[in-house]
Amino acid sequence: MEKTxxxxxxxxxxxxxxxxxxxxxxxxxxxxxxxxxxEKETPREYVIRLAQAKALAIQxxxxxEAVIIGSDTTVVDGDEIIGKPVDEAxxxxxxxxxxxxxxxxxxxVCVLRGEKRITELSITDVPMRNYSDAEIEAYIQxxxxxxxxGAYAIQxxxxxxxxxxxxxxxxxxxxxxxHVLRALRKFELSTSEDVPAACQSxxxxxxxxxxxxxxxxxxx
Numbered sequence: 001m002e003k004t005x006x007x008x009x010x011x012x013x014x015x016x017x018x019x020x021x022x023x024x025x026x027x028x029x030x031x032x033x034x035x036x037x038x039e040k041e042t043p044r045e046y047v048i049r050l051a052q053a054k055a056l057a058i059q060x061x062x063x064x065e066a067v068i069i070g071s072d073t074t075v076v077d078g079d080e081i082i083g084k085p086v087d088e089a090x091x092x093x094x095x096x097x098x099x100x101x102x103x104x105x106x107x108x109v110c111v112l113r114g115e116k117r118i119t120e121l122s123i124t125d126v127p128m129r130n131y132s133d134a135e136i137e138a139y140i141q142x143x144x145x146x147x148x149x150g151a152y153a154i155q156x157x158x159x160x161x162x163x164x165x166x167x168x169x170x171x172x173x174x175x176x177x178x179h180v181l182r183a184l185r186k187f188e189l190s191t192s193e194d195v196p197a198a199c200q201s202x203x204x205x206x207x208x209x210x211x212x213x214x215x216x217x218x219x220x
């Protein structure tokens with residue numbers, strides 16, 4: 001039987017770490033796509049379009065039979081798409097905007113093989129704690145916010161921006177693995193690894209929604 005080739009269309013170390021929990025051998029081929037939102041495009045439409053665009057962009061290099069996983073994550077405040085900060089002042093503005101309030105993180109996953117394409121969407125409500133101005137400044141000085149949508153990483157050990165949360169922690173990090181597994185089942189691909197358990201162990205997070213996602217009861 002010919003071995004399945006898995007390609008992750010992302011250079012993100014967080015996505016690489018999460019996808020690695022499934023135990024498959026895989027390669028990285030980063031996709032370079034324009035992330036500018038279209039006029040009147042909703043956040044949901046935007047993140048799904050980019051996940052699909054990333055998968056499609058690398059297919060000529062990956063090969064038609066490769067299983068390609070494209071993903072995109074965006075922070076959404078109301079109807080506003082909050083991307084990555086352009087400088088420290090922009091990061092400061094974003095962190096002030098999100099402070100003490102709940103926003104959403106949307107992560108879309110596109111699994112592509114040949115002409116078949118399956119897209120999943122994870123939506124998580126993220127309540128931010130009321131961190132101080134001094135904490136914002138200290139966090140900005142680490143440089144960590146500069147390549148993150150919304151100018152924060154949920155997993156940052158010192159800043160710890162998020163209050164108690166329910167939902168997909170991995171999705172907020174950038175790759176909701178239960179959604180990935182659910183999409184791959186439609187290609188008749190599975191793993192012997194207990195990915196939900198491994199994910200929760202890695203993230204030190206008690207996930208309440210993974211059974212519902214894997215069973216199809218939870219759509220997003």
